[in-house]
Amino acid sequence: MNPSETLENPPAQPLRSLFVTGTDTGVGKTAVTAALAQRCAREMGRVAALKPVVSGVEANGQWSDVEILRTASTPSRSFEQTCLYALDPPIAPHWAAAQAGLTLDRHKIQRFIEQQSADMDAVLVEGAGGFLVPLGDNWSFADLALGLQFPVLLVVGLRLGAINHALLSAEAILARALPMAGWVANHLQPDLAPGTLETLQRLMPSPCLGEIPFQAEASSVCRSQYLSLPACWD
Numbered sequence: 300m301n302p303s304e305t306l307e308n309p310p311a312q313p314l315r316s317l318f319v320t321g322t323d324t325g326v327g328k329t330a331v332t333a334a335l336a337q338r339c340a341r342e343m344g345r346v347a348a349l350k351p352v353v354s355g356v357e358a359n360g361q362w363s364d365v366e367i368l369r370t371a372s373t374p375s376r377s378f379e380q381t382c383l384y385a386l387d388p389p390i391a392p393h394w395a396a397a398q399a400g401l402t403l404d405r406h407k408i409q410r411f412i413e414q415q416s417a418d419m420d421a422v423l424v425e426g427a428g429g430f431l432v433p434l435g436d437n438w439s440f441a442d443l444a445l446g447l448q449f450p451v452l453l454v455v456g457l458r459l460g461a462i463n464h465a466l467l468s469a470e471a472i473l474a475r476a477l478p479m480a481g482w483v484a485n486h487l488q489p490d491l492a493p494g495t496l497e498t499l500q501r502l503m504p505s506p507c508l509g510e511i512p513f514q515a516e517a518s519s520v521c522r523s524q525y526l527s528l529p530a531c532w533d
């Protein structure tokens with residue numbers, strides 16, 4: 300045992316990290332990230348759920364992803380500790396940035412995530428839209444995940460078409476030699492075409508970490524009961 304370690308002062312755990320992507324925009328990445336943040340907090344302690352780049356301000360002047368994730372973090376975080384670039388138009392972030400005369404700075408984003416991860420037990424970083432959504436002329440969220448070297452969690456929004464979107468996304472993740480931590484089956488509708496889930500279970504190249512039912516009013520704490528933590532964190 301290291302001399303600084305005692306029973307009251309156990310050895311520091313390594314930072315558990317995930318990059319959360321999805322099969323599309325609006326498939327439940329924020330819902331799953333917030334639920335996972337609750338689960339991590341119960342099991343590990345301090346959790347930062349980050350949305351480094353967000354687009355689409357709401358009528359109330361807020362970006363709901365940032366509000367959801369900053370309050371799902373433990374301890375809860377400020378807006379500035381959760382998001383680096385907040386863009387108004389509800390469009391692809393690189394385009395929204397260009398309209399505002401901005402270039403999204405890759406190194407700043409990476410440094411922001413690293414700084415916000417300090418002293419945390421876990422960090423969860425949500426993308427925007429799907430895995431290959433651009434952040435600039437020649438880089439995308441996939442490159443951000445690669446630069447961070449975070450394992451990737453894929454949120455699969457369950458509706459007709461999900462099989463193809465999920466397999467394409469998984470292929471893109473694995474083609475970059477990024478570890479795929481798993482995928483989450485998120486029911487976006489009360490009904491699902493027969494065979495969709497069974498086919499995903501059979502063909503997806505990583506473990507399913509949970510199946511979240513369609514429930515519009517569910518809290519993050521409630522949704523967290525359907526999720527397991529990835530084996531790559533063991």
Ligand SMILES: Nc1ncnc2c1ncn2[C@@H]1O[C@H](COP(=O)(O)OP(=O)(O)OP(=O)(O)O)[C@@H](O)[C@H]1O
Pocket residue numbers: 321323324325326327328329330331364426427428429485486487511512513514515516
């Ligand atoms: N399991 C579910 N049951 C019912 N509604 C859900 C479920 N999961 C997500 N939703 C709802 O679907 C909408 C889209 O979800 P969410 O905002 O999490 O998507 P997203 O992938 O984060 O989108 P974006 O690309 O904009 O970040 C939200 O209104 C959310 O509350």
Ligand SMILES: C[C@H](N)[C@H](N)CCCCCC(=O)O
Pocket residue numbers: 324325353354355388389390391392427428429432
């Ligand atoms: C506005 C939306 N909710 C997200 N923030 C941005 C989604 C970008 C998707 C780009 C695309 O794949 O066409």
Ligand SMILES: [Mg+2]
Pocket residue numbers: 328329330364425
């Ligand atoms: Mg979101």
